[in-house]
Amino acid sequence: MGRHSCTEKEKLRKGLWSPDEDEKLNNFITRFGVGCWSSVPKLAGLQRCGKSCRLRWINYLRPDLKRGMFSQEEEDLIISLHEALGNRWAQIAARLPGRTDNEIKNFWNSCLKKKLIKQGIDPKTHKLVPETGDQILQPKGLPYLATSDEIGQEFRVNNIICGEKEYDPPFLSEYQDSFDPNGHHSNFVTDYDDQNNQIEGNPDSNSNYGFNSLPDSANIDPGIFVDTDFSDGSTSRICSYLRSSNSSNVNGHTGIQTNNMMPNSEQYLWDFDTKFKSRFQFQIKNEENSSSWQEGPSSYI
DNA sequence: AAACGGACCAACCGCTCACAG
DNA sequence: ACTGTGAGCGGTTGGTCCGTT
Structure with a gap:
């Protein structure tokens, strides 16, 4: 089955998004809403693949994003949900309004995991690690x-x-x-x-x-x-x-x-x-x- | 001041699933 | 039933920042 890959397309930009690209994407989605992502780049005048546009919108441009530091309540909830759900970041994110799966995943990997380890908790099992x-x-x-x-x-x-x-x-x-x-x-x-x-x-x-x-x-x-x-x-x-x-x-x-x-x-x-x-x-x-x-x-x- | 290394995070990659034809 | 395509997800990468040496 032929898998679609952004890398197979020519002349597509990769890497960080410029403010101009953000504006184009934001304007397009604001005006027409979220629909077929594969057609968004062409219609919005972007040299990106649809996948990249979707990710940029979900993780950065979406207006309902909370941004900023995680509160203690959010932190506790992520730990509890991770204990129950494992690395299902999308399901965890669905229960934290304004947070993305990517954001939670990064927060977990860079911060929460270490906190648990510091406390002698195995972040995978949420069980105490014996001394x-x-x-x-x-x-x-x-x-x-x-x-x-x-x-x-x-x-x-x-x-x-x-x-x-x-x-x-x-x-x-x-x-x-x-x-x-x-x-x-x-x-x-x-x-x-x-x-x-x-x-x-x-x-x-x-x-x-x-x-x-x-x-x-x-x-x-x-x-x-x-x-x-x-x-x-x-x-x-x-x-x-x-x-x-x-x-x-x-x-x-x-x-x-x-x-x-x-x-x-x-x-x-x-x-x-x-x-x-x-x-x-x-x-x-x-x-x-x-x-x-x-x-x-x-x-x- | 420069080099280095770790932390952080945005973005990419590859995979699976759902669905239409 | 099969195939192609798009969407979504989780793992990974790479760039940037910042503290330390």
Whole structure:
């Protein structure tokens, strides 16, 4: 399938936009509104591709943009939403009026991520990073879980509706059945080996990915499983696996506002396509990674 | 003053999805 | 059902600014 690419077109400008270009685009959109972006450059007299025009309008020229520093409320909301949604910047931006996905993404990568790291929080999982060099389970994805009588209820973050809770018995049973008596999941390592060329059974092998422990299926309460779909058409899901363990309270440690649906949760990114293949990804943290995260001029605490 | 490096951010790139023909 | 195209998204890049040496 021939993919349209701006680079294939000739005589198209790239790089920063000039005030003149901004004015042309702004005048055109103000007058005719947002329509077919591919025709905008020609009609507006710009030597840009439609994609570039769209981006410029959305990220810079749009009149409803808030601009300026992020407030503490916005910051807390982004962290909470990221915990629930992961790197779905567009979905996060949809819940922050006047902010763009690009702006939030940049803010996260340049600021928030470092703040969390400074506080000893893994920005991917939003879980505490242990001080020791021990390798621990850092799940990247699992179904969102909750009690079966909560099916159909709204899933909220900071009182903002993010989705609807669902129940997924087939997945649950498969997930539970797939553990061996030692609480290990053979498929995980096998699949991981298939996809990432890791050596089976060797989580230390020269990568951030792998695992050396998994929750014991005997400790899993079937009643706490819910599968929440945030995909809105995509195949991705946000999932969580809640344990009624007595681990330390991340929220209490950070002061970050999070939804009360997910106390002590381990967050997993869940690919719907691989759902019935029992494929998961886990991330291993080691001392080397942790030490590299300490860098950064944050003074958040 | 110059060189260097990190932080920030605008813009680009490549991919997927939706939809029309 | 298949194909081509546009829109949208997330990851990445590269330019600029600014503090430090």
